[in-house]
Amino acid sequence: MPRREAGSPAPLRLTARGRRVVVVLLLLVAMGVAAGVDALLGHGAEGLDLMRTSSVVVVPGDTLWSIASGMAGERDVREVIDRIQLLNGLDSASIEPGQVLELP
Template structure:
């Protein structure tokens, strides 16, 4: 009986994972992005994700990843993050 319950719980969890259920905000690694808000700058966004890295390098990576030719951002714009 316990084995049957464990099997059902496991199948339900697997089904939610495959179907994208749960809405827990988890994302696959390498899919980090941010939606630009009013007042955001490349520097402020890079500073938020740089950790111990040089913020200038992270700014350059964000520009390269997103094909940005300038530092101009638009609210609502979605940027991929390194």
């Protein structure tokens, strides 16, 4: 073993457990940095649109078709009607004034 000079610090020696702790800490820091960069770049927000819903109160004269066509945009109105029925547990296209419908 080489001799140390007086006053010089002893070399750092890690046990196997200490090395594992250092590796885990480095992985946690790397995951935190990756999540922060992802948040700054705005990735991951696309999936949130799928979960966003709103609601509408049915007024006299409303039909599922009129409600769906008002919010369909470029999507097929029939698909929007199917999603509305699925969200609200509707067995048919019949709706009543005053009924609250969840919209995709």
